[in-house]
Amino acid sequence: MDSTQLLRDRRDEYVFLFSDCVPVEGAAASAIYDLTRKHISTFPSAYFPFFALFRARRLGEIVDALSPEEHDDFVAFLDFLLANEYVAVVADAAAFPEISRAWDAPCAIHNAIVDVRGQHHDYRKIVAELSGLGCQHLQVRGYAGVFGLAELDELARLCRGSSIQTLEAILAHEPGRSDDDYVAVVGAHRLITGLTVHSAPQERRLAVDYGARGDAATLLTLEISMTVKPLESALDCGQIGKRQLLPPTTPTFNELRQFSGCLNRKLAIDERGEVRNCPAMRGSFGDHRAVSLAQVVADEAFRRVWAARNDEIEVCRDCPYRYACTGCRALLADPAVEDSKPLKCGYDPYTDTWADWQTRAGAAAALAHYQARVHLPIVRG
Amino acid sequence: MILIFSNSGDPSTLDVMRWIDHLSDAKVVRINADEEYSVELTISDDDFSVRVDEDAFGLEDVTSVWLRKGGFWFKGLFPSVAAPEHPALARHLQHKLDLENRTLRDHFHDLLRRRSAVLGSANGSAPNKLVVLGRAREVGLRTPPYSVSNLRSHAQSLVASGCGYVTKAMSDGLYLFDTTESRTGYFTYTEALEPRVLEGVGERMAPSLFQRYVDKAFELRVFFLDDQFRAAAIFSQSDAQTRVDYRKYNSERPNRVVPFRLPPEIEAKLSLLARSLDLNTGSFDMIVDAHGEYYLLEVNPVGQFGPLSERCNMAIERMIAERLVAREQRV
Ligand code: SF4
Numbered sequence: 001m002d003s004t005q006l007l008r009d010r011r012d013e014y015v016f017l018f019s020d021c022v023p024v025e026g027a028a029a030s031a032i033y034d035l036t037r038k039h040i041s042t043f044p045s046a047y048f049p050f051f052a053l054f055r056a057r058r059l060g061e062i063v064d065a066l067s068p069e070e071h072d073d074f075v076a077f078l079d080f081l082l083a084n085e086y087v088a089v090v091a092d093a094a095a096f097p098e099i100s101r102a103w104d105a106p107c108a109i110h111n112a113i114v115d116v117r118g119q120h121h122d123y124r125k126i127v128a129e130l131s132g133l134g135c136q137h138l139q140v141r142g143y144a145g146v147f148g149l150a151e152l153d154e155l156a157r158l159c160r161g162s163s164i165q166t167l168e169a170i171l172a173h174e175p176g177r178s179d180d181d182y183v184a185v186v187g188a189h190r191l192i193t194g195l196t197v198h199s200a201p202q203e204r205r206l207a208v209d210y211g212a213r214g215d216a217a218t219l220l221t222l223e224i225s226m227t228v229k230p231l232e233s234a235l236d237c238g239q240i241g242k243r244q245l246l247p248p249t250t251p252t253f254n255e256l257r258q259f260s261g262c263l264n265r266k267l268a269i270d271e272r273g274e275v276r277n278c279p280a281m282r283g284s285f286g287d288h289r290a291v292s293l294a295q296v297v298a299d300e301a302f303r304r305v306w307a308a309r310n311d312e313i314e315v316c317r318d319c320p321y322r323y324a325c326t327g328c329r330a331l332l333a334d335p336a337v338e339d340s341k342p343l344k345c346g347y348d349p350y351t352d353t354w355a356d357w358q359t360r361a362g363a364a365a366a367l368a369h370y371q372a373r374v375h376l377p378i379v380r381g
Numbered sequence: 382m383i384l385i386f387s388n389s390g391d392p393s394t395l396d397v398m399r400w401i402d403h404l405s406d407a408k409v410v411r412i413n414a415d416e417e418y419s420v421e422l423t424i425s426d427d428d429f430s431v432r433v434d435e436d437a438f439g440l441e442d443v444t445s446v447w448l449r450k451g452g453f454w455f456k457g458l459f460p461s462v463a464a465p466e467h468p469a470l471a472r473h474l475q476h477k478l479d480l481e482n483r484t485l486r487d488h489f490h491d492l493l494r495r496r497s498a499v500l501g502s503a504n505g506s507a508p509n510k511l512v513v514l515g516r517a518r519e520v521g522l523r524t525p526p527y528s529v530s531n532l533r534s535h536a537q538s539l540v541a542s543g544c545g546y547v548t549k550a551m552s553d554g555l556y557l558f559d560t561t562e563s564r565t566g567y568f569t570y571t572e573a574l575e576p577r578v579l580e581g582v583g584e585r586m587a588p589s590l591f592q593r594y595v596d597k598a599f600e601l602r603v604f605f606l607d608d609q610f611r612a613a614a615i616f617s618q619s620d621a622q623t624r625v626d627y628r629k630y631n632s633e634r635p636n637r638v639v640p641f642r643l644p645p646e647i648e649a650k651l652s653l654l655a656r657s658l659d660l661n662t663g664s665f666d667m668i669v670d671a672h673g674e675y676y677l678l679e680v681n682p683v684g685q686f687g688p689l690s691e692r693c694n695m696a697i698e699r700m701i702a703e704r705l706v707a708r709e710q711r712v
Contacts, residue, residue, distance in 0.1 A: 106403035
């Protein structure tokens with residue numbers, strides 16, 4: 001059905017925005033989050049007030065109140081909504097309530113990061129305590145060779161029978177290792193859902209097929225990615241671009257309306273073994289050997305940053321992507337301001353443009369600030 | 382202790398167990414119908430003691446039970462009969478042993494039902510579709526007119542009537558994968574009854590179920606747990622691929638699924654229907670036509686509620702977990 005037909009035949013009905021399509025207002029551009037089709041489309045914010053009208057007035061009443069110039073814009077907007085199947089025209093939308101905005105998950109900690117550089121941690125204690133907290137996803141990042149393939153194999157073994165469902169690893173390339181070694185370890189653990197090998201001699205991808213043949217192989221294959229780029233420190237994290245935005249779903253959308261997409265129910269062990277909200281953030285909650293992770297998580301001070309939602313952050317609060325963006329609370333555009341926007345984001349909601357964050361005034365100085373402050377020297381090579 | 386009977390691959394079981402673990406200290410024993418265990422079982426008078434691998438428990442330990450999937454879960458208790466020389470005898474003995482097994486199962490379920498809170502239907506399969514339609518009409522719910530016939534002429538007269546009919550399995554549809562890891566699957570869906578469907582069919586065919594096609598505004602999937610209802614509307618009409626059966630997913634443009642507020646009188650009738658079918662959980666499939674009339678299609682006691690629960694944020698997994706731990710906390 002197109003808009004011309006609707007404007008002629010269905011004037012007494014209401015434009016109903018399906019409840020899985022949620023409008024999010026931004027400064028220059030606003031967005032519709034399609035939670036079923038996991039897609040965001042944007043449109044000029046000038047159209048945003050129509051959504052309130054759709055709920056309050058019949059189609060005919062809305063159209064009659066428009067000036068001739070506005071009329072054409074309105075038809076174009078209605079066509080956009082119809083083409084994406086965001087709206088239906090109904091006699092009464094009262095039977096379709098909003099999707100509940102509540103969010104909760106059956107775990108005290110959802111995901112954890114463990115950083116390893118020069119020294120090992122007590123992995124057995126970490127896994128056991130994370131499991132007690134219901135942690136589902138674990139990422140381990142080895143900056144240097146100390147945490148290599150043998151250690152990954154051992155860690156995956158420790159995770160068996162725990163609450164951890166996926167293990168992702170970033171390891172430094174070990175010269176003595178063959179492709180087969182990497183494939184063998186990943187292939188032996190279904191728990192390992194991703195492996196990136198940094199500082200490798202060349203860019204390459206290795207396929208792991210778990211011994212499956214034919215159709216099944218294409219379904220199961222996992223790729224190990226080898227990159228020449230080095231992973232130098234926790235400051236390498238926090239890139240925000242269009243590609244980093246989460247495809248919107250009901251749970252992620254609801255979570256990001258209330259919590260920080262990156263920090264909520266996260267726990268990190270930094271390279272010195274200190275418990276933190278994020279390896280790149282200030283504020284240690286003690287050495288993981290000396291404290292109980294459950295006690296740290298019960299501490300109000302530890303949970304405080306979980307609530308740093310994008311709605312309360314400068315600039316981000318005007319961004320149409322704010323409920324799809326995990327953000328970053330470790331590296332800020334202005335390190336002196338607590339609610340400053342993330343350093344490594346190049347989006348400007350006031351002009352609706354993406355640029356390279358490094359070209360922004362003050363970006364280099366902010367990065368230098370963090371590099372100087374890092375809680376230990378960056379060991380290279 | 383909470384006892385869960387399921388299948389190893391059922392994702393909803395895992396989600397509910399995570400909630401149980403998060404909400405309580407309850408011990409959970411999960412037994413999968415498709416796995417082999419070492420089972421020790423003694424039933425005496427009104428009690429039993431069971432050991433499944435490492436987990437030993439008696440009837441008094443079990444506060445709640447969730448019969449999620451599967452029929453009987455203690456496989457291999459009876460030996461299978463091997464007498465290649467005497468096939469008729471072997472078949473007969475096997476049949477006898479199956480009856481023994483079933484009697485044991487029924488008694489086991491009955492004990493559980495009398496002493497603990499059992500969620501789910503004991504036989505593990507869907508109630509007879511035709512019986513459901515009859516009961517639905519008894520409680521005042523509309524159902525699309527249907528007939529069952531083995532005569533091609535009957536089917537042809539339906540086609541000729543121009544009203545539009547669909548045909549589907551009377552029992553559970555076929556839903557089968559070659560192997561769990563292969564993508565090859567066999568499904569039966571609800572199909573439109575068109576002249577080409579009857580091509581090459583003899584005058585006497587297998588008895589088939591025909592149901593009047595109702596031109597729907599949208600479909601409803603209504604999950605229920607005791608007297609709590611969670612309804613979702615599925616808008617599939619605009620897409621020819623899913624017009625007749627919404628399980629034929631269109632992965633490019635999945636159907637819209639949104640929360641729906643059931644009219645109280647429909648909810649009350651569904652409550653009565655669930656009670657008359659002796660079901661305390663499951664989901665109803667309904668349709669709403671262009672005039673706002675509600676039609677009941679069928680009930681599924683063990684359906685997959687996970688995707689609907691997530692998309693409409695219905696927290697069904699948590700509801701089930703709360704129901705299962707409720708008795709635990711009072712102990
Ligand atoms: S402005 Fe803020 S919310 Fe928007 S993309 Fe950048 S970091 Fe994310």
